[in-house]
Amino acid sequence: MEIQEIENRILSSFEIDASLLSASSDNEERFKSMRDLLIRRVEELAEKDMEKLMWILYRIDVSEKRLHDTMQKTPADKFGSTIADLIIERQIKKIETRKQFGGKENDWSFDE
16 A cells, blocks of 8 residues: 555645654554644544634545544544544555556546
8 A cells, every 4th residue: 555645645635744743754653643643634624623623624535434433432532643544545445456456547536
């Protein structure tokens, strides 16, 4: 899995400045840094602009049913990390699907 592609999609979708990421070349550390930034951004949007958060989740195609189920079951202090994990999981699935069914010439993505 290409961590750079996941980072680019998430940073772009959530308007996160890439310079805030860890400068490490270690993929695990970069992934953790990106996830932490995403958690903070999700929490910020949930507090200040829930409508925008929901719009982004819709645009990147996070399952409404999974989102609803998750929101019902998740304690408030775990909301950001749980939603961030759903986002990352969805982005990974989208990348895997694109690799399986074609390259850029078949890219029908409208979220970038």
